[in-house]
Amino acid sequence: MTLEDPAGTPAESSGPSVVLAGGGTAGHISPLLAIARAVVDASPDARILAVGTASGMETRIVPEAGFELAVIDRVPLPRRPTMDLLRLPGRFVKAVRQSEAILDSAQADVLVGVGGYVCTPMYLAARRRGVPIVIHEANTRAGIANRVGAAFTQRVGKAFPATRLRHSRVVGMPMRREISGLDRAAARHDARVRLGLDPNATTLVVTGGSLGAASLNRTIASSLDAMAHAGIQTLHITGRGKTVNGPDGLELRAPGYRQVEYIDGMEEAYAAADLILCRSGAGTVCEVAAVGLPAVFVPLPIGNGEQALNARGLVDSGAAVMVRDADFTPEWLDATVLPLLGSPERLAEMSRRASEQGIRDADTQMAAMALAAAEGRIQEGTRA
Known part of the structure; x- marks a missing residue:
């Protein structure tokens, strides 16, 4: 997840380190990739890392799109009282620790989350590490992960005006340029x-x-x-x-x-x-x-x-x-x-x-939001 020189120390990069979390379905992966591409267009020296789970579609789609992928454990909330519910706290703590390790290794300057199982532990890890959080919500009814994350940031974009999510503003849906153009x-x-x-x-x-x-x-x-x-x-x-x-x-x-x-x-x-x-x-x-x-x-x-x-x-x-x-x-x-x-x-x-x-520039709006947050962290000198 990090570049290393022959001596084994992390390679320096002048560009921001942008970690994007989301996955499981195309509805999460597609906007994540659109934002990632827009970040690279705006800041060619940016370092991009996507985070998902090992069982999601992202394990195939993200590498095919040319981006690196890290994975954490998938920790769904059991819908009925079962033994899985008793195991949930331990599994969730483990996922948060995995998320913290990823952010540290990537020297993350910003975390961009688009929803899904992977985002809740990533948001909590970013909060603990002081990494700024940027959120995109694709649906009219916001998912639980983004509702949690929105408590930690004021940088929240949404696709639909009717979506009720703290601190959110309408940016549209990040999509491939072949469609938006x-x-x-x-x-x-x-x-x-x-x-x-x-x-x-x-x-x-x-x-x-x-x-x-x-x-x-x-x-x-x-x-x-x-x-x-x-x-x-x-x-x-x-x-x-x-x-x-x-x-x-x-x-x-x-x-x-x-x-x-x-x-x-x-x-x-x-x-x-x-x-x-x-x-x-x-x-x-x-x-x-x-x-x-x-x-x-x-x-x-x-x-x-x-x-x-x-x-x-x-x-x-x-x-x-x-x-x-x-x-x-x-x-x-x-x-x-x-x-x-x-x-x-x-x-x-x-x-x-x-x-x-219709809104055609959601990807660039979200990329600008992410890069502004990353720049603020870099200028504060709080990069890991």
Whole structure:
């Protein structure tokens, strides 16, 4: 985690040491990496270290992105009284000590947390070590880790205005520059060609995320004749390992319909689409707003209602439509989605309203917040 010279002493670096904590899901990892890249853009000599757990997606995604990863023990809070609850204090103390060792070894000038299991012990360790803390909260309902961390800092960014979190201000969602810098109109033709679509046909993109969504897949499969009759072409992103089959048991095929499991680079799909039909995870909601893409949201019907809350701002502004998962039927699609796709004027107005809600520079705002905190620590001479 540290560079060493041949004598074994830590190498000196004039740049700030920025430690970023978060992981477990793409919803945490994606903004973490966007912030890391923005830090390097603003301060090329900055040293970056990401911290996660050994069981999270970050063990693959962070190194593939070119950043170093350290891990601490995963210490989830048991949901029921079990022996794990009795072991929790000892496990948590161990995780805090691991976090302190990481901060010390990295000579951290700032800790940036984006939420998840790893963040609570990292926040407590930073507090004990006097390392400034910067937080980004992606969801409308703040997670427990960031609620704890927000008690230790006034540098808190959030993606949604409705999020209640101490000391927070709206910065938007840090996202990849390929998305935040997308010009949909300019990229549309080439994106459709690359995706095997008719460049001139009205296009619906359907995605349930990387894991897919069975309810979306079923309704789309039952609606292909109606969409083809309406002159709509559909790009259906079914999810990794998922195939939607027709009555013959073979992969579903129909005029104007293209099925893929996933796309490397959702900016291609965003550029190709006149309308997207999707779940309403925080990242997706913020990305479609940033690129000005009209949306139909079908929130995930489990959990604490977070996805419906994420989409509420765009829906209330007229930039999107929302429907409950149980109500997303072929009849609803025929009555609501097809008329929408048949109205270029309404789609253009939805696009305009989405763009008004979108924020494209969250990554640079968060990087500036982190570098300012690091600079303050360096000037105080409190670097380890």
